[in-house]
Amino acid sequence: MTKFALVLGSNWLLSIAELLTYIQDRGFDGVLVDHSRNAAVIEVRQQLDADQIIDMQSALGGCFKIGRVIWEYDIDIPLKAYPAKKAASKDSLKEINKCPWLKIVWPKVKGKKVRFGISTYPIVDGGFPINFRRFTRGLNDQVKKLLIENGARRADYYAYDEPDRRVRDRLNIALWPKSIARNALLTPPNAEVLAVFSETKLYIARTNVVYDSMLQQYRDESRPFVSAEISTSPKICRTLLNLSGARPGDIVLDPFCGTGTILMEAAILGMRCIGVDIDGDQVQGARSNMKWLEKDLGEKLDYNILIGDSRELSSFVKKQVDAVAFEPILGPIFKKPPKRDEAEETIKELTMLYLQVLKQISKILRPDGRIAMTIPVIRTEKESISIKFSDLTRDTGVSLYKMLPSDLIVSRKDIDARLKIRPGRESIPERKRGQVVQRALIVLEK
Numbered sequence: 116m117t118k119f120a121l122v123l124g125s126n127w128l129l130s131i132a133e134l135l136t137y138i139q140d141r142g143f144d145g146v147l148v149d150h151s152r153n154a155a156v157i158e159v160r161q162q163l164d165a166d167q168i169i170d171m172q173s174a175l176g177g178c179f180k181i182g183r184v185i186w187e188y189d190i191d192i193p194l195k196a197y198p199a200k201k202a203a204s205k206d207s208l209k210e211i212n213k214c215p216w217l218k219i220v221w222p223k224v225k226g227k228k229v230r231f232g233i234s235t236y237p238i239v240d241g242g243f244p245i246n247f248r249r250f251t252r253g254l255n256d257q258v259k260k261l262l263i264e265n266g267a268r269r270a271d272y273y274a275y276d277e278p279d280r281r282v283r284d285r286l287n288i289a290l291w292p293k294s295i296a297r298n299a300l301l302t303p304p305n306a307e308v309l310a311v312f313s314e315t316k317l318y319i320a321r322t323n324v325v326y327d328s329m330l331q332q333y334r335d336e337s338r339p340f341v342s343a344e345i346s347t348s349p350k351i352c353r354t355l356l357n358l359s360g361a362r363p364g365d366i367v368l369d370p371f372c373g374t375g376t377i378l379m380e381a382a383i384l385g386m387r388c389i390g391v392d393i394d395g396d397q398v399q400g401a402r403s404n405m406k407w408l409e410k411d412l413g414e415k416l417d418y419n420i421l422i423g424d425s426r427e428l429s430s431f432v433k434k435q436v437d438a439v440a441f442e443p444i445l446g447p448i449f450k451k452p453p454k455r456d457e458a459e460e461t462i463k464e465l466t467m468l469y470l471q472v473l474k475q476i477s478k479i480l481r482p483d484g485r486i487a488m489t490i491p492v493i494r495t496e497k498e499s500i501s502i503k504f505s506d507l508t509r510d511t512g513v514s515l516y517k518m519l520p521s522d523l524i525v526s527r528k529d530i531d532a533r534l535k536i537r538p539g540r541e542s543i544p545e546r547k548r549g550q551v552v553q554r555a556l557i558v559l560e561k
């Protein structure tokens with residue numbers, strides 16, 4: 116049994132739903148044993164090799180780092196060693212400072228020059244009685260001292276770069292994937308160590324692989340066709356693909372392909388893809404993106420992008436597809452929350468469109484195939500209005516797939532309300548600050 120710690124994307128619940136679907140679909144015998152709003156800890160029965168871990172990192176849209184857990188402390192130890200308000204306990208500090216895991220990360224350091232970094236992932240951002248900044252600094256200093264005592268020629272640690280622009284109150288105590296790459300921190304004897312906190316434990320993990328943010332940035336900036344209003348973020352595209360159960364070699368359909376971001380991500384993951392869009396400009400743009408990707412990857416990609424109305428999909432897509440992933444049109448852009456009637460009218464029209472398209476998809480989707488899609492959630496002045504699932508599945512031949520299966524989640528009864536996972540969820544919100552039309556992700560199966 117091996118435990119892995121995974122650093123999650125900003126939508127922690129969606130990241131966990133994606134992770135569990137991935138684990139299940141790949142036949143890994145694993146469960147979620149612990150989590151926070153920043154990280155998940157999974158326990159896997161079989162041995163995962165380095166390639167499988169790298170594949171998992173590069174497939175998951177909601178994962179930034181994966182590390183094998185090498186030590187666990189009861190939470191009381193860091194709580195007493197680095198309390199936010201009270202005086203520190205000398206015994207607990209001594210216990211932390213022993214760092215018995217050091218020998219696992221650095222079995223031989225004599226005469227070596229070591230660069231490292233500790234990245235701390237608190238349980239929630241704020242409101243936990245540990246001084247995480249002092250903890251991180253203290254552990255970095257201690258590791259440096261012990262490495263020198265163990266015979267390292269030099270030991271230098273990297274302490275933290277820019278704050279997180281998305282979550283301003285997030286403490287600046289973890290290294291960005293790009294800093295890890297830039298400083299070759301994953302090349303031995305260098306190492307990044309993850310300190311992952313949950314309500315009951317502190318997990319120490321050695322990072323195996325991190326998200327390649329530089330490659331993604333290069334692709335985002337270099338692809339010829341992108342539209343700020345239309346394009347879906349590549350990370351959400353990956354999450355949709357994983358929720359749809361698409362695997363390398365599968366044929367994936369995006370019936371609202373727009374600029375082709377889902378198609379590009381699918382192709383990068385080794386899938387064959389079919390894209391459809393009603394707008395000729397989008398189709399041309401998506402084709403030019405795929406051509407660009409072919410050149411960039413230096414290989415021929417298997418794709419077909421068609422102009423057409425997806426309400427008539429089965430009349431022009433004749434192939435059976437294995438999985439479907441898409442972000443459809445989500446209705447008009449509201450500058451301010453609309454009245455309830457207006458929102459309900461929009462939802463009614465979109466439900467009609469989605470229903471027609473789902474009926475068509477059901478004709479060409481393989482039995483047991485899944486569809487992952489986003490739906491709009493419109494904020495009115497008083498409440499949020501969205502699609503009724505029973506309306507969406509009526510006579511479509513598909514039914515709702517429940518995410519976050521309870522048999523893959525080992526959860527405690529007394530868990531903090533901010534960390535509760537309700538198993539078997541039918542939708543997961545994906546909110547964007549300040550927008551009237553929010554999104555939720557749902558999965559359907561044939």
Ligand SMILES: C[S@@+](CC[C@H](N)C(=O)[O-])C[C@H]1O[C@@H](n2cnc3c(N)ncnc32)[C@H](O)[C@@H]1O
Pocket residue numbers: 345346347348370371372373374375376377391392393394397423424425426441442443444445
């Ligand atoms: C939100 S965008 C998709 C964004 C896409 N995932 C991307 O990354 O660029 C929705 C797309 O659906 C297309 N669309 C709208 N109605 C359609 C229909 N009936 N059939 C096919 N495509 C349609 C629009 O032209 C638009 O490009």
